[in-house]
Amino acid sequence: MLSLRNIWVEYGEKVVLERISLDIAEGSFVSIIGPSGAGKSSLLRVILGQEQPTRGTITLDGAPLPAECGPDRGVVFQRYSVFPHLTVLGNTLLGLEFSASPFTARLFGSARRAAVAQAEAMLEQVGLADSRDLHPAQMSGGMQQRLAIAQALIKRPRILLLDEPFGALDPGIRGDMHGLITRLWREHGLTIIMVTHDIKEAFSLGTRVLTLDKRRHDPHAPHRYGASVVYDLALTRKQAEAAAEAAGEMLGITIDTKVNT
Amino acid sequence: MRWVTAAPGRRGALLMGALPLAVLALGYVVAAAARHADNAADKILPLPGAMAAAMAGLLFEPDPLSGQYLFWADTLASLWRLGLGLGIATTAALLVGLAVGALPPVRSAFGPLVTAIAVIPPIALLPILFIVFGLGETAKVALIVIGVAPFMIRDVAGHIAALPREQVIKALTLGANSWGVVLRVALPQALPRLIAGLRLSLGPAWVFLISAEAIAADVGLGYRIFLVRRYLAMDVILPYVAWIAILAVVIDFALARTSRRLFGWAH
Numbered sequence: 001m002l003s004l005r006n007i008w009v010e011y012g013e014k015v016v017l018e019r020i021s022l023d024i025a026e027g028s029f030v031s032i033i034g035p036s037g038a039g040k041s042s043l044l045r046v047i048l049g050q051e052q053p054t055r056g057t058i059t060l061d062g063a064p065l066p067a068e069c070g071p072d073r074g075v076v077f078q079r080y081s082v083f084p085h086l087t088v089l090g091n092t093l094l095g096l097e098f099s100a101s102p103f104t105a106r107l108f109g110s111a112r113r114a115a116v117a118q119a120e121a122m123l124e125q126v127g128l129a130d131s132r133d134l135h136p137a138q139m140s141g142g143m144q145q146r147l148a149i150a151q152a153l154i155k156r157p158r159i160l161l162l163d164e165p166f167g168a169l170d171p172g173i174r175g176d177m178h179g180l181i182t183r184l185w186r187e188h189g190l191t192i193i194m195v196t197h198d199i200k201e202a203f204s205l206g207t208r209v210l211t212l213d214k215r216r217h218d219p220h221a222p223h224r225y226g227a228s229v230v231y232d233l234a235l236t237r238k239q240a241e242a243a244a245e246a247a248g249e250m251l252g253i254t255i256d257t258k259v260n261t
Numbered sequence: 262m263r264w265v266t267a268a269p270g271r272r273g274a275l276l277m278g279a280l281p282l283a284v285l286a287l288g289y290v291v292a293a294a295a296r297h298a299d300n301a302a303d304k305i306l307p308l309p310g311a312m313a314a315a316m317a318g319l320l321f322e323p324d325p326l327s328g329q330y331l332f333w334a335d336t337l338a339s340l341w342r343l344g345l346g347l348g349i350a351t352t353a354a355l356l357v358g359l360a361v362g363a364l365p366p367v368r369s370a371f372g373p374l375v376t377a378i379a380v381i382p383p384i385a386l387l388p389i390l391f392i393v394f395g396l397g398e399t400a401k402v403a404l405i406v407i408g409v410a411p412f413m414i415r416d417v418a419g420h421i422a423a424l425p426r427e428q429v430i431k432a433l434t435l436g437a438n439s440w441g442v443v444l445r446v447a448l449p450q451a452l453p454r455l456i457a458g459l460r461l462s463l464g465p466a467w468v469f470l471i472s473a474e475a476i477a478a479d480v481g482l483g484y485r486i487f488l489v490r491r492y493l494a495m496d497v498i499l500p501y502v503a504w505i506a507i508l509a510v511v512i513d514f515a516l517a518r519t520s521r522r523l524f525g526w527a528h
Contacts (some may be wrong), residue, residue: 048434068433069434070433070436074434077427078426079432080428080431081427083428083446084450084526085433085450085526092436094432097445098432098435098441099436102441103440104444105445135525137526148431151435152431152434177472
């Protein structure tokens with residue numbers, strides 16, 4: 001579905017990524033790992049449209065990807081993904097309001113009631129139905145990430161990009177979030193690309209694990225070679241296990257003390 | 262108990278806050294009494310009774326010349342100038358600050374201009390304002406606007422520009438256009454900061470108001486203070502200064518309450 005052809009990312013002299021060619025299938029859960037500074041986040045920003053590759057093309061279903069951020073690609077960052085001035089419900093509604101009325105960016109009357117119902121259903125799915133009137137500052141890090149996921153999913157994006165989404169959470173809550181994202185991925189038939197530092201997380205969640213690193217190294221000019229994909233592992237057996245685990249997770253999804261297994 | 266962790270209760274804090282004020286007032290009365298013991302006609306430190314008598318004339322008796330109750334006419338004129346100046350400055354800060362803060366091309370175009378205006382001492386512009394706008398109300402209001410607006414614009418713009426980049430990207434992935442980002446992401450987060458900036462600007466605004474009134478006016482709190490200075494009328498000057506302090510505190514308190522009520526998420 002998503003196809004990257006010979007992508008290079010360079011900042012002036014410094015080559016960050018070189019010769020990245022990938023085909024990402026619809027419905028896959030791709031984990032990207034690699035050492036710090038290997039360009040994991042750069043790759044994510046390029047797919048997101050936040051940055052332009054210096055060379056190469058990206059196509060989505062054969063059509064060139066718009067070079068700007070748009071509603072076809074949702075994103076959850078490690079932090080600052082939710083808006084502090086809006087309630088949980090307001091944060092979730094925002095995506096519907098932006099598309100419905102480009103001038104006021106608000107909804108009124110029956111259109112608003114329909115949107116609220118849709119947002120509440122989305123919040124129900126991530127376990128935040130009881131928190132709809134809280135502001136993000138009143139919530140834990142795990143709840144904020146749940147909200148960020150709900151906020152992104154309400155736009156029904158083709159691709160969901162996760163930039164170390166669970167990196168700032170403690171292990172128990174991280175386990176819950178793994179269950180949640182696996183369940184949502186299956187139920188919504190999402191295509192997910194996730195950057196992570198946690199190798200265990202990458203393998204337990206992903207159906208495919210990409211490792212970015214530099215293949216070549218010039219000791220006199222370390223910045224002249226960029227990273228590329230050094231391992232590309234398809235995890236078909238893990239995919240089946242993750243599906244089985246998701247079925248079990250459905251019951252205990254809101255218990256924040258569940259330990260990562 | 263350590264000083265850095267001590268937590269005085271609500272009543273304790275009120276009492277502790279009132280104590281220095283009471284000591285100051287008492288010290289004044291003692292000093293005034295001592296001067297009056299030496300010289301019954303002393304004008305420098307008037308006794309509270311003399312201040313009350315002088316103020317009663319301004320408060321309750323119409324001025325024989327103009328027919329106005331001078332104290333109230335002064336208060337009204339000054340508050341009108343202050344309110345108009347701060348209102349214009351706040352509106353400008355919101356509009357310009359939002360545009361400069363949220364839109365990088367506007368920041369590149371107008372950021373340096375705002376900075377250049379901000380570094381000019383406003384009082385140095387007062388003669389220009391008098392020449393351009395005459396000696397009427399416009400020049401006084403304009404001085405307040407020029408004095409506080411650049412600071413408020415830079416404050417709001419800086420705050421908006423420092424919002425996490427992730428928020429803008431997230432809004433774009435939710436289908437927003439630039440206008441949507443300004444309206445739903447930048448504007449709501451600018452408002453509490455605007456009120457905070459307004460509170461900080463109250464002090465300078467009063468300075469510019471009193472300065473402008475001192476130089477050219479026929480009514481106003483600053484005008485009265487500088488007028489009666491000629492007669493060494495400390496019995497009017499001191500109550501006027503106290504009244505200005507009370508007005509400033511009330512305005513500040515009202516703004517703080519408004520911000521807490523409207524923008525609870527920011528506190």
